[in-house]
Amino acid sequence: MSTEITAESGVLTDHVVDKLEQLILEGHYRPGEKLREQSLAEELGVSRGPLREAIRTLEGRRLLERTPRSGVQVIGLSEDDLEKILITREALEGMAARYAAENMTVSEVNALKQTVAMLDAGHEGTTAAVFTGGADNDFHRLIAQGCRNRWLANILVKDVYSLLRLYRLQAARRPDVADSLDEHRAIIERIHARDGEGAEAAMRAHLRNARERILKLVKVRAPQ
Helix, strand or coil: HHHHHHHHHHHHHHHHHHHHHHHHHHCCCCCCCCCCHHHHHHCCCCCCHHHHHHHHHHHHHEEEEECCCEEECCCCCCCHHHHHHHHHHHHHHHHHHHHHHHHCCCCCCCHHHHHHHHHHHCCCCCCCCCHCCHHHHHHHHHHHHHHHHHHHHHHHHHHHHHHHHHEEEEEECCCCHHHHHHHHHHHHHHHCCCCHHHHHHHHHHHHHHHHHHHHEEEEEHCCC
16 A cells, blocks of 8 residues: 555656646746745645655756755756856767767667758757757757666756756757758768767767857847
């Protein structure tokens, strides 16, 4: 009986985590906004127990932070924070690409090719695609998952990508989709060739270029 109750409680907490994370990433709660447990529990339709567990989980994912006398609030990231996250992303995804070249199956590499074909057909790529969804998001996640290092994949998917999505730049189109597609193809070519060093170098070059585009966009959109 107690095991069933614990399992049900865990499922409820996971549901609250997913819902609260979605609300944060969709901008329902803004960076720096304080979250009050009572009103939050009422809005989500849950008791404070599962809510507090969910808050602790999202604190671990760096989406929420607790400060003395202020309670819990959505993390507020500065431009400097964004740049550091993007630099970290370059290092981690470079490592993931190296491992992916060693471990991805033929079908997984074909799935990568399909994501690039989708981008090429629809030109749906945006500077912020990894923050939202679509083929570019799938491309990076597939490599993270295909690296066969669950610790590295979890850091990228659950931490880094979630933090980047806080910037919600999905409305901004980029004029250099073709360049990005070429960079994607270069990464796939090295992974397909089982060239770990080359795959890491190609991924790092791609993400350095992406970082420059994103930071330039943030500066343009920053309030004067």
